[in-house]
Amino acid sequence: MTVAAEQVSTASGAPRGSLRRSRPRYGELAIQAVLLLAALVSIGTTVGIVYSLIPPTIDFFRQVSFAEFFTGGSWAPLFEPPTYGFLPLLAGTLVITAIAVLVAVPLGLLAAIYLSEYARPGLRKTFKPLLEILAGIPTVVYGFFALAFVTPLLRGVWPVGEGPAIFNGLAAGIVMGVMIIPTVASLSEDAMAAVPQSLRDGAFALGSTKMVVSLRVVVPAALSGIVAAFVLGISRAIGETMIVTIASGISTEVNWNPLQAMQTMTAFIAQAGSGDIPVQSFDYKTVFAVAAVLFVITFLINALSIRLVRKYREVYE
Amino acid sequence: MTSPAEVGIPPRDERAVRLGPTRRRPAEVLFHGLLLTSLIIGLIFLVTLLVYVVARGWPRLDARLWENFNSIRRPERAGAQAAIFGTIWVMGLTALLCLPTGILAAIYMEEYADKTKWWNRAIELNLQNLAAVPSIVYGILGLGIIARQFGLGTSIITAAITLSLLVLPVVVVASREAIRAVPSTIRDGSLALGATKWQTIWKQILPAAIPGIATGSILALSRAIGEAAPLLLLGAVTFVAFNPDSLTSAYTVLPIQIYDWIRQSREEFQVLAAAAIVILLAILLLMNSVAIYIRNRYQKRW
Amino acid sequence: MKLQRHGLVAGLLASALLLAACGGDDNTTGSGSGGQQAQLSGAVKVDGSSTVAPLTTAAAEFFAEQQSKVRVTVGTSGTGGGFEKFCNGETDVSDASRPIKDEEIAACKAKNIAYSELVVANDALTVVVNKDNTWAECLTTDQLKKMWEPDSKVTSWNQVDPKFPNEPLKLFGPGTDSGTFDYFTDEINGKEGASRKDYQPSEDDNVIVTGVSGSKGGLGYFGYTYFEENQDKLTAVKVDGGSGCVEPSAATVQDGTYKPLARPLFIYPSVSAMKRPEVAAFVDYYVANDGKIAEDAKYVPLNEEQRTKLTTELASLKSKAGS
Secondary structure, three states: OOOOHHHHEOOOOOEOOOOOOOOOOHHHHHHHHHHHHHHHHHHHHHHHHHHHHHHHHHHHHHHOOHHHHHHOOEEEOOOOOOEEOOHHHHHHHHHHHHHHHHHHHHHHHHHHHHHHHHOOHHHHHHHHHHHHHHHHOOHHHHHHHHHHHHHHHHHHHOOOOOOOOOOOHHHHHHHHHHHHHHHHHHHHHHHHHOOOHHHHHHHHHOOOOHHHHHHHHHHHHOHHHHHHHHHHHHHHHHHOOHHHHHHOOOOOEOOOOOOOOOOOHHHHHHHHHHOOOOOOOHHHHHHHHHHHHHHHHHHHHHHHHHHHHHHHHHHHO | OOOHHHHOOOOHHHHOOOOOOOOOOHHHHHHHHHHHHHHHHHHHHHHHHHHHHHHHHHHHOOOHHHHOOOOOOOHHHOOOHHHHHHHHHHHHHHHHHHHHHHHHHHHHHHHHOOOOOHHHHHHHHHHHHHHHOOHHHHHHHHHHHHHHHOOOOOOHHHHHHHHHHHHHHHHHHHHHHHHHHOOHHHHHHHHHOOOOHHHHHHHHHHHHHHHHHHHHHHHHHHHHHHOOHHHHHOOOOOEOOOOOOOOOOOOOOHHHHHHHHHHOOOHHHHHHHHHHHHHHHHHHHHHHHHHHHHHHHHOOOO | OHHHHHHHHHHHHHHHHHHHHHHOOOOOOOOOOOOOOOOOOEEEEEEEOOOOHHHHHHHHHHHHHHOOOEEEEEOOOHHHHHHHHHOOOOOOEEEEOOOOOHHHHHHHHHOOOOEOOEEEEEEEEEEEEEOOOOOOOEEEHHHHHHHHOOOOOOOEHHHHOOOOOOOEOEEEEOOOOOHHHHHHHHHHHOOOOOOOOOOEEOOOHHHHHHHHHHOOOEEEEEEHHHHHHOOOOEEEOEEEOOOOEEOOOHHHHHOOOOOOOEEEEEEEEEHHHHOOHHHHHHHHHHHHOHHHHHHHOOOEOOOHHHHHHHHHHHHHHHHHHHO
16 A cells, blocks of 8 residues: 655655654653662662671671581570570571471461362352451561460460470461461462363363362472472561560570470560660671571572472463 | 264263262361361461450550550550551651552563563562561661661651561562553553553553552552561660651551550550550551452453 | 542542641740740650669650650660660660769760769669568578579579578579669679579560469569569568668668669760750659659659759759750
């Protein structure tokens, strides 16, 4: 189709519009710059975090050797003489995280299987938001619940021996586990939903029951997503602060018994950072050193989780 | 239209051969029960928590709670007005700081960023990492850089900046999803009519994405006002018996007030803590209901 | 349709800010020359010891009844932390559960922060035991040291004194963050922070109360306030500091016989802060009503000699500020 010459020419004969822009649109460039700046705020945040952590941590490790920190069994930075063994905080974090994961992964996974494979769509629509509510409750509320309800309950029904102390790791771990259930359940369910229906249909056609299909077909197919959910759950448990600060207490020695008080890295940072330590002193640098270790640990776990998620997303797309 | 008989399929009553077991295996029933139980356990926990908190805080759920300020001397006179207004202020300031930044960043990442360039991939990766950093580390950032280096001290603006950085990834992710959901036909049509890229975004894509963005923003804000950990390090646990009056004012927020009351030794403060928790949960419920309402009412079906 | 959506989000934000504006006070700057009757405004920043904080908080609450527009904030960064901020010019008054140290004096001098030391109340560090504990009516400081010193291996009462029964010793006490811990360890063990580590620490004195009242062999220590509030659950131990067994009480603290666990509590207002009328009014009020404040916060009020000294100190501080 030809365009008549008089329609695209001006009176002087030069073509009227041009297909190439004669000058760049500065407004658009300016806007693009502003948008890029906004996106760079997140980079600024990471830089800021690293920048605020590094100098005090370096100062700290100038005075406390790596060996003492990573192998010492007594964390008493404010006692005389101070000891800077990190193991009690590590032990506390490990025990409480383990309890939380023991609660969250089975319950979360089974709930996800139910929602994904068994529940009618109507049921799914009601239960999913309810489970999400669990994730939306502020952690300080969970901490209160752990200290004021769960601990007395445990102490009341404990069958043998002395039972949990007023501050104990068990109540904190249990409550933390329930808090993480939505994370595990939601991510596992997404993973299971991504499994193609043809796999299920094939198994049903071969005569499998629903349980067999769920456990032997869907779960293995969604496994890397489920593992990603598990790892993310661990990461959230390690980073959680308020529940443990309120309910699990203080401990200077390595303690593997969840019925007694134990202290996690986050609880130490909260306790020491909010309270009575002179801010420029060496003692304050212990807060930054522990925060640095915490940051590195969660960073590594998160990197692992991202790789797993990417792995499971690739398989079926 | 052929009938089954023509094709050779026997009539229905002759096909009464069951393909599966005639009774349900006990293992199946047990498994189904186990799954349902797992789901119910989580919900029972939730219900128990809510009931307990309301019951415990019931004696103090009256006007004193929002009319009065905190009092350590006379717990019967203590109220959470400073915390409630502090929460509202913090929510407002955080929204002002975080929402524009997050939405603009999302627009950049969805519409402008060339995904092959390394710096854009770095931004993506960075955002994912930030979402997993423990909230208390954000407090360290706030303390080390914002409060001290920038000299803003332990004031309400420091809290707002710190919380904005904390929930920024949530806003960005939600906004990106919303923008991505707008079909490319809208984009293409607008560009074909001669609109510039920004005109397309501003006049076509953003308006279409607003419900999703609004929902995500509200969820981010509700996360921000429930946070206590970063604010612990920012000196929020002081006795504050007044509402904030300027950007550099001292302040307290509901989660911090709750934490403070939990730590008091007297029983009356535990009741107060429970009552304040009820208020906090009510605020969050309101916000999330608004988010759900917006999503259901305004969500465009493409 | 577009307007509706924009309007909804804008409306939410606007109403939030409106609520905030309605609730906040207006920003009138205070009258400089008005007397104490005039309504002052402004902020008074206090920070420091968590032991003194209940006193200052009580003072702030009473003060607010008279001067509702003055914003007094009370932080609890600890005695040392408070001084650090104070000598950096960040706070107006520092709460302290011990006198200012030499290095802190130097720091204040370096930044030209002049101040006064005002004793506003006394505290009795109380050692408590279970109500069923009939044997430890009186403990000497040596016995306490034996129980609490670093690396102490004492696990039962008869190791403290062979006359005591063989009851397991369960120790409870404040955490290392508290001024009470600092003071107790300093007085009993000779060095601040020196303590055995295997006791049950808690920042919540309630836990100490529950712990000690729940174990027959329990022993704990905290400020006199908490004992007064829980007298039905616990027994206070008489302490023998070398001159006989003395029971903690307001009287024994005021006359100085409850040794060595009686201590004065201080506030340090800076001279430059005192030049501001709202700070001067607050400190005035604090001193004028220190008896009422101490009783309300359940600390031990000052004795006559301390009161006289306080009035003199305050007068000299005001004259320094007035000049």
